[in-house]
Amino acid sequence: MKESLILSIETSCDETAASVIKNGNEIISNEVVTQMMTHKKFGGVVPEVASRQHVEVMTQVIDEALKNANTSMEEIDAVAVTEGPGLIGALLIGVASAKALAFSHQKPLIPVHHIAGHIYANHLIQPLKFPLIALIVSGGHTELIYMKDHLDFEIIGETRDDAVGEAYDKVARTIGLPYPGGPEIDRLAQLGEDTLNFPRVWLEKDSYDFSFSGLKSAVINTLHNKKQKNEEIVSKDVATSFQNSVVEVLVGKTISAIKEYNVNELVVAGGVAANKGLREALQKNCQDLNINLTIPPLNLCTDNAAMIGSVAHFLYLNGKRADMRLNGRSSIDI
Numbered sequence: 001m002k003e004s005l006i007l008s009i010e011t012s013c014d015e016t017a018a019s020v021i022k023n024g025n026e027i028i029s030n031e032v033v034t035q036m037m038t039h040k041k042f043g044g045v046v047p048e049v050a051s052r053q054h055v056e057v058m059t060q061v062i063d064e065a066l067k068n069a070n071t072s073m074e075e076i077d078a079v080a081v082t083e084g085p086g087l088i089g090a091l092l093i094g095v096a097s098a099k100a101l102a103f104s105h106q107k108p109l110i111p112v113h114h115i116a117g118h119i120y121a122n123h124l125i126q127p128l129k130f131p132l133i134a135l136i137v138s139g140g141h142t143e144l145i146y147m148k149d150h151l152d153f154e155i156i157g158e159t160r161d162d163a164v165g166e167a168y169d170k171v172a173r174t175i176g177l178p179y180p181g182g183p184e185i186d187r188l189a190q191l192g193e194d195t196l197n198f199p200r201v202w203l204e205k206d207s208y209d210f211s212f213s214g215l216k217s218a219v220i221n222t223l224h225n226k227k228q229k230n231e232e233i234v235s236k237d238v239a240t241s242f243q244n245s246v247v248e249v250l251v252g253k254t255i256s257a258i259k260e261y262n263v264n265e266l267v268v269a270g271g272v273a274a275n276k277g278l279r280e281a282l283q284k285n286c287q288d289l290n291i292n293l294t295i296p297p298l299n300l301c302t303d304n305a306a307m308i309g310s311v312a313h314f315l316y317l318n319g320k321r322a323d324m325r326l327n328g329r330s331s332i333d334i
């Protein structure tokens with residue numbers, strides 16, 4: 001198979017990242033500068049602030065990726081960049097940088113879909129085997145995707161309102177936990193009990209779509225009622241009850257999809273893949289059904305450029321190219 005050495009760039013949200021990837025699965029360098037501490041002050045990502053911070057560190061992050069890979073632009077075969085979806089101002093910084101590099105060094109420019117990247121984070125751990133189901137759970141996305149082959153994505157379910165990480169962060173805020181609240185709720189959920197019996201939102205029979213805003217409202221209403229009645233609010237029980245509802249639905253729909261599509265492979269991606277309750281439930285169910293489960297390590301679950309370089313390898317071999325008209329796109333089909 002033809003070899004590739006790709007410089008990839010990712011700036012779709014609040015991580016400025018660049019990576020050098022060989023043949024789609026070998027991480028030569030992987031640099032990430034996170035803006036998390038900045039956005040913490042605001043209780044969430046502020047798009048304008050994110051764009052400015054990308055501008056400040058982008059060049060340095062790219063230089064580091066090349067330096068730590070012990071290579072230079074002369075040896076790079078192509079420049080890949082996240083085209084979307086994401087925050088438009090943030091995406092534009094990565095796209096403009098990739099265009100400048102590709103143009104000045106006369107290299108092919110490869111646009112990559114951010115969610116495809118999340119799925120291919122698993123290819124950096126072990127080669128993807130098809131057919132597979134991918135569960136993507138992050139601050140911006142909740143999706144079930146069926147893949148018959150490389151670059152062949154069929155969305156079979158997605159959120160109709162809040163993404164799962166977004167629901168975690170909003171619920172965390174209502175119980176007074178700092179942003180990002182997901183890890184904190186996960187920690188508390190290990191300590192509490194499921195006393196509140198929140199709804200499990202399955203939607204229509206056979207639907208693989210998700211909805212988390214009703215659950216979020218149920219949590220807020222329950223806390224409000226308890227406050228009015230002067231009843232004690234036990235945060236760890238709220239966390240356990242919320243997490244159990246989320247995990248039961250995520251895992252239930254994923255397992256149904258695995259059965260209906262008759263696959264043996266499940267790959268998981270996105271920041272919420274760090275969730276202990278979700279990991280344990282997926283591990284148990286996959287073991288019972290003899291399904292191969294892959295969950296990348298945390299640094300590859302959250303936004304990074306290595307995953308973008310992995311997809312880009314396959315796009316490169318397929319001849320996918322963008323020209324200098326490439327633009328960031330806040331929403332874009334996979």
Ligand code: KG4
Pocket residue numbers: 013137138139140141164165166168169180181182183184186270271272273274275276301302303
């Ligand atoms: O993939 P990611 O880093 O960024 C996006 O592309 O969205 O995901 C961040 C999300 C946040 O909402 C954060 O609260 C959530 O992942 N998260 C978790 C855990 N760790 C991170 N949610 C639940 N449990 C966790 N352990």
Ligand code: ZN
Pocket residue numbers: 114118138270302303
């Ligand atoms: Zn992401």
